[in-house]
Amino acid sequence: MVTTAETYHVPVLLQESVDGLDIQPDGIYVDVTFGGGGHSREILSRLGKNGHLYSFDQDADAEKNIVDDARFTFVRSNFRYITNWMQYYGVEHIDGLLADLGVSSHHFDDETRGFSFRFDAPLDMRMNKRAGQTAADMLNNYTEEQLADVFYLYGEMKNARRIAKAIVDHRQQKPVLTTADLSEVIEPLMRSEREKKDLARLYQALRIEVNHEMDALRDMLRGATTLLREGGRLSVITYHSLEDRIVKNVMKAGNAEGKIEQDFFGHINSPFRLVNKVTVPSDEEQQRNPRSRSAKLRIAEKNK
Structure with a gap:
């Protein structure tokens, strides 16, 4: 388009x-x-x-x-x-x-930027593509405690610690680089009736942290x-x-x-x-x- x-x-x-x-x-x-x-x-x-x-x-x-x-x-x-x-x-x-x-x-409609879980794309999420760390950098380098804090503070997610632990456990075998990778890790932790809302909160938290x-x-x-x-x-x-x-x-x-x-x-x-x-x-x-x-x-x- x-x-x-x-x-x-x-x-x-x-x-x-x-x-x-x-x-x-x-x-x-x-x-x-x-x-x-x-x-x-x-x-x-x-x-x-x-x-x-x-x-x-x-x-x-x-x-x-x-x-x-x-x-x-x-x-x-x-x-x-x-x-x-x-x-x-x-x-x-x-x-x-x-x-x-x-x-x-x-940003939500651009399939290449990683702002939306609707598309399989690299987890970038930077407003300024010319500078700073990506969401993938963060997911693969932050400690479990740092990730939990991000999900709780910026996504207001009650299961922030469980999600953070799942990501850290997963990345020891395979890095989390795309939206599909992230979905693979966290979908088992999401309740089906709240999945879209919880995913939106998670992506909001990542975006806020990436862009300060x-x-x-x-x-x-x-x-x-x-x-x-x-x-x-x-x-x-x-x-x-x-x-x-x-x-x-x-x-x-x-x-x-x-x-x-x-x-x-x-x-x-x-x-x-x-x-x-x-x-x-x-x-x-x-x-x-x-x-x-x-x-x-x-x-x-x-x-x-």
Whole structure:
């Protein structure tokens, strides 16, 4: 199948997330998850001639969707380095930042990347194919305890230790290199009625660890908190409880841990005020785009 910007990734909560930025025509905005460019194009459609958009993506495949617009700059990098890149471009403050977290539909549908158990493929799972260890590297080199921690912390799997032991026992005879190899090891440990859900959790855990997603998210949100000018907006779409907890904590307390600091009068000291209640996709969007079913949109404004 030929990949186009339209098929690469169907943007989730497109209007709601961009509306949440309260676009100022001459403002400076950042889309830290460019992907197929759907959210970026919508932001550009609302900018005037003096506005500018910086969009991040570390995946080389996303570069095929780059927008030809003088008001647009594509940054080939992990979004965790947003502070450094904005400094490089001479940007002191931004008016808004949008993040559509998780994995794009392109990654799930690409049979060669190993993000999905639907295909027999090498266990890669790197968002940036040019750097870092693969999921196979991890499965064949981590200790049993390290693997169990990954499956429990990032997949919230109750049988994390049994799965880790099975992988370590198996790799002593034969390395775990493909999705088929991994299925061979773990399927006997899966209950048939929960197999797909448990496999999804396992693959989520591996992907998060391979790409250091939680650390990158914390770094990006820390940078966004510093970069946003007073009245600037943060619009973030999450897909699982781990990332949603971090986003919620930052928006409520100003830190990823959710540590509340109060002034003398008991008011919470936070750099943000919440703009919306959690927004979820409409039934129609969920039917049209199954990936959207677990999506949650949170919007916050930098305090003035």
